[in-house]
Amino acid sequence: MAMSFVARDAELDALHEAFRRAREAGPVTVLVGGEAGIGKSRLVAEFAARPRDTGPRDTGPRDTGPRDTGPRVTGPRVTGPRVTGPRDTALRDEADGAWVLEGGCLEPGIDGLAYAPHVMIMRLLVHRLGAERAARLLPGGGRHGLAHWLPVLGEPEGDPDPVTGRTRLFEDVLALLEGAAAERPLILIFEDLHWADPSSRELLAFLVRNLTRPGVLIVGTYRTSDLADADPLRSLVAGLVRLPNVVHLAPAPLAREEVRELLAARLGRDPAPALAHEIHRRSEGNPLFAEALADEGPATATPVPLRDLLLSGLRRLPEETRQVVRAGSVIGGTVGHELLAAVTGLDDLALEAALRPAVDIGLLRPADDCYCYLFRHDLVRQAVYEDLLPSERRRLHARAGGALDLDAALVPTGRAPAAKAAHWYAAGDRRRALIAAWRAAAAAGAAYAHPERRRMLSRVLELWERVPDAARTLSIDHVVVLERGVEAALASGEAECGVALATAAIEELGDRDASRVAALLELRSTLRHRLGEDALDDLRSGIALLPADPPSRARGRLLGMLANRLFLLSQPAEARTVATEALAAGRATGDARMQAWALVTLASLAGFDGDLDASIEMYEQAVEVARGGADTAAVLTVAIMAEADAHHGAGRHERAWELAAQSIAAAERSGLARDQGVGSAAHGAEPLVALGRWAEARALIRDSLALDPPPLFRAVSLISLGAVALAEGDLAEAERAATSARAVLHDGYGGKMFHFRLYDLEAALAIAQGDLKRADDALERAFADLDVSFHSRFAWPLLVTGARLAAELRALAVRDTAAKAHADALLGRVKALAAQLPVHGPVQVAQRATFQALTGESDWDVAAKAWRDLKQPYELACALWHAAEAAAEAGDKAGAAERLQEAQSIASGLGAVPLSKELELFATRARLTREQSADPPLAVPEDNEALGLTPREMEVLRLVADGLSNRQIAERLYISAKTSGVHVSNILAKLQVASRTEAAALAHRLRLFDADQG
Template structure:
């Protein structure tokens, strides 16, 4: 009730409501946002959000509102399910849910698609939620409210974090409420809130207590037709309530009825319950055990009242505003504090009997996917019915797995295992043995991103395992090896895999041994290539095929394909990856399927067939998105590869469209990997990378690859700014995080050689022979490392997996090395040009820039002019502003610009003049984009090109020069 009167009018919350409606307005305009509303219990969070939902409905928005319950971690996605169920009367929402079985199964009548959640179930559900909100938002803005997040289950917290990071251009406003006074130091929501509030799209609204005047206005609104509150009453209530609206309302109501005021809030709340009739009090007590929401019939049956008596009791309770109608046959407590007070006041025996009654009711109720098992486990445990709690926990774990909630699945399985020895006939009740249930808990740990917890359980299981059960021993070791590999303990993983393989003979074939072989091969790939890998991989394939283990066969085929690429170019390896993909998908193992799809597209890309690579990557990403797996590990990697192929082929418009969906504000490696790839385009276009870099930097210690990508591109950015010292710092750091002789180092070595060559050229020009000599020595060392990196197979041959791009970077490294020595050789740049000629548009233009420079230095002006013109046209077409500036500088220095064809007025294209006019009007990139029906990134590229062409460094200078030169007329 806190925060307003009974008619819904808000008191003292104008600024807070304005903040929320502002977020709703921005969402309606296409800028998704999240607002976290916090405050003490009873301060008026729900009332404030209720006012917002009324405004949203009046504006024609879709409103989805759900509430968490104080049931611990046992009911995954409860507020989401609540929001979908209460909103499912909307035909548009129901149609959208029908298209998404993974969400429909959350509803009481949802059923399911019959597909187990598997390793990627949570990602599928998250992707489906994002798709649902995006689809609904295309028709009208969406307000999603999740209340009482302090009671949120772990999966809901993960969902909140996911949506807060990825919602960007969807017309969605997400509002969450939580009790700030409940967030003790170890509360699980506390780090989530701290993390989310770092994101610019996440706002915070904190509700404080009323001031004295607001308390007076609030109490006056409660008076109805009676006498207004006196100054003495206001002062006393404000002092006692400390400005908490709910406390104030209770204190004021008690004072007006001349009742003796209890000493504590619980007594204050319970005093109103004590005024009820016996039947009404029975109903309230039973409702407190049910949870945050109660329905007519269950409460009636638990109370043992007939329909007429229960109806009369409920009317009395509602008239006293202890329960508030919610839906056709449901009720909620006026405030959660009231439910807590009533529940805490129950006698131990009474509480046990009521929980037992609800449990008995649930046992007799029709099976409803998702909720019944979790609720039954909760009530049975509270009723001390351990056999029922055990069986329900096992079922709840299986339901949570099916729903893609591995955290909750592990909790249920863990509880069941803790009860195993305390119940009779546990195997019959669970429908499985203890070890199998332990393995289910292991799977849930791994799927929830906690492989170390899975490792600990597997080690304990191995200690307790029956040595005579060889196949179980192999299975446990294979699982252990798999998770050890996940946490980079490769040596132990290989040792455990070998032990598992040795425990079973090759004949007869078994799925357990085949899986152990596949895991062993997967781990071997992380070490220096072992000549025996091929034989082991082929054995794994044969064993899996003979045992009918399709997913193990697919995994081994992918590893075999990767190995074959290390030996020699193999055009047939693509067919191998495609076959592995089809096998894995057919077996329902989408994780292996995505791994195969990635290597299929990557292998085609490495061979330089860019059109086919585009198709393969697009297909892989489409498969991931269609199954809600766009943010799974290989889903993210496929998106990075898709972007990189479009970037390489020169389709920067499509690459920019893809990068627009890459999050800027990231915290964890999964999002940071995708974000780091956007730097390829931003650096090449000359955009400001400060903000993205600021978010990526904290993630470097957690992921070496992200550090390599980000710092390697930061080195290029620094070189375009003329800062060789910063470039070398970044390039050195990028090399340092790579394993010894990693072929990925070739690109960053080439970048470092660019920096040393620039240093050497500048030093020689200024007569600084010492610096020039130092740069040359460093260049020599770098080139030696580059050459060694690509020739480090056991027999000293060049690695076949280097790919065409890798060989092209090695050619550039050779050319930059020669430039550092003062021998800027056109032949080496022509060799580099040929190496990139498979279609890397941007690198072709960059290479022509250096080739033109070397030709001009040798006096070959006509050839230099041809290369310069081609490079300028390509750079201009791409919108590569730093390269355009470099070419302009070269043209001026080499006197090539005088022979240029006369460009449009001021050197600007017609579109650039349109953009310049808007710049002169003071418009920002977003406003320019809206006016010209282009994307903000395209507007940014145009502005960068304009600054380069006008030889100015700011938008203000560009506007001034445009006015002075008459570029805004016509």
């Protein structure tokens, strides 16, 4: 399988620019250098396969397609895997007229002639030109020089002259290239210059310095990782890049998101965030390594073909150097000089002598900021490590562990506990590994390194049964380790693991210690909630275990958690009672965390009651209390996030985003980035979307999802991502986001508050896809599943979508009495719900205005003003669009054009593709342009004149709007079904719509057949 192509737009642009310069100004050489697998050959192959801008030499039209501005993923354009031995060569005649000639250098040790890549290229060029034509371009027909390579040019004249023969050969190559380039551009590709023989290097240097006529681009690739300091190619490249006609490219490693795109292209699906993260970490952005790991699975050993590539340099080194490198692979990615000396037993001079060959070939390199060495790539280190004998590994790990026991300063500060734990475990010394892992877990916890802490505690649990008297060795009982593991799992966002550990600890404790069991039930409830369960039973069980008098911290914390969960589950009365009790208990015991949680819940309830100012004031109190506590990192993050969400609900989006950013930063400082940090980011994306800062919202969500967060936070993030994708017109991405979110927010999940936005996304997406039946089903499920009257903030957008759907259904039900009745029933239902729904704050005022404009109860200009005051551009543009339609229908062409122009400007700036298309369609239908705002009042033309339809097409459109099929239309008009289909196709093209449904909806919006409706 060929490598997928990702994210090399800058390098591709540089190659295209070099070709343009070569053709217009004179020869250009591009040298592409980088480590093995970085994508040099793939880049050059992609360039060679794509049409290029050749200006006047183009012989015919061509379509280069749209140029994306972001990272690009394309299917493979070359066939077969890349090989390291003799390769197939190719000559391609592209649409732009350029000839692409490729020649590869041969790996050392492979039999072959000197000048191998040049011979390949000359053979291809002569074949394409024809021998007679090529001979005419050469002095003496080439028989004095090039015929010694290519017998097709004739019998060489005379014996090769040791003095002049080489000169004649070089001049023949030069003459043939310049002669051929005078007729059409040439692209010469020299692959694997790191293997070039001396003669090939010399001829290449000669061509770079002596080609003068336009039309020749030379592209050479080479591996920097295979070049020792004294390698002749280094000096050649250094000399050439100083020339004005030579460009040097060094493709960089892929970023994490680019690796994700590469894996998606490779696997044919979006990879799981954890998989993409792990492959990016292990491959360090090297495309070849990433694809090899994707093919084999990141948890496996290094794939064998890749391992052979990585070890090729090591196997050419002296034995003493290999022994030192093997020891370095055991130490890790950063190899301290003194620790390496301790493990190998070598003094400084001997160690330096052994290291020098590895440094010379770039296998190891001295670090800039420490007395240590780094492997060229961690996969190199891993390949070396996997190549060790089992006995070698144990011996070297034991030496490293022993050295660190004697002197922890042999590794950077803070790393000794984890390093000792790793070395003693790999050495097979279980008792020392147990002690080291427990100490490493404590050190990781002190540094807020929660995932590392959880892994170390898992190691302790693994070793517990294998070490006699483990409890005595660590002076703790087994449940303590489980409890610490639950805490670490919660902090690191590993909910499933945490639930399993908490359950094991509860079972092991039995009825021995009620307070410990209650604390574990609180933790397990939180973890289960992250997994999409309500988990109220754990909280109630924990409260029942503890006495109410006197107040206690343990019971108060359970009360605070229960109150917050009850609010999320739409049980406000009990939530308020429990939160008030929790706040009193927190104040009685001086527990800041308990007080902060209770205040967050009470603030949320105040917002639910419509008192937005009181809600925000209580959130601020919660933040202040949490800042003064000693165990409040999680609740501080939540309190800031909740305050941000309250400002967003009140329409203060800038302040909301400012607070959300603070919440995200607080989570990161506390090591909660993957848990509460993702929750903060999910809510923080909402004000960014409202402000029209969609690119920032996308980046925030993408970064959060890349952390593989707990399911609930993942679902909330995906809903925001789906909303942005829908507005931008990427229906496939919106569909994926909605489907993934629904997998978490299934019918059994009790947190109904989170369902509102997902139902709204599903219904709006179905409308955009033209599947009104599915949209209707989504809204029907929402009305059956949710208490719409409970959460006005989330219900108003859902009712707006319901009103939109009712209008769309009514547009398709002109002749269908039953369908019209259903549309009217839906409209009546949403209007009845809206009449019962309170309105809290300016955002809900704007949403109600939009709803009333959709149902004909208000003016679209009222809605537009409300959204303008809130500075929400997308909603403003939508309202302006409908206001423009209303103005046009009223004959106010100037007013319509003015509203339309503003809406188009906003939609274009946002990248709202579907909205922009609707606006363009309206402008075309109403014959409005940006220059027509001063025209006289609109005189509505005949329908067919306005739309460019023939009378027959108007008849067909009328029947399409009635919902008739092509066959039914044919029967009604006494024409063939084929003719009916042609008419429908013409109508869709003229109206610039994609489907019969869109055409029918458009006819209804224009009220083309209102006179017939009675």
